[in-house]
Amino acid sequence: MPIYEYVCKQCGREFEELVFNAEEPVVCPKCGSTETEKLMSACATKVDGGGPNLDALHGSSCGSGGG
Template structure:
């Protein structure tokens, strides 16, 4: 079910509304004005299945450093950042 974001031209209130007709602009819940406009919203989705956790921005987690070479911070594999 599509939820769209709107803004009232009279009072400036931004609100979300579940609508079935994409072209419909519901009245403002604050001042009841009919002068509302649809806002552009960011798309948000969540991957399912065995996909790695991508966090909020879709960045893949950093690969784990091997214990033999260490990390860039210590080069010996013996610090808290590389976990060795």
């Protein structure tokens, strides 16, 4: 069950949602609208130094619990 990032087309809130059933509409936790759009998420990657590539996380809400 993946976690996806969404933006609400009604109020503009960005949020994360654990998706159990891809066929059910995703509801905005702020305004209750189902007019939501899935966002492209940035993810950390491994680089030659062995640690995470923290530059990939800059500017994203990846791991922040939403907005």
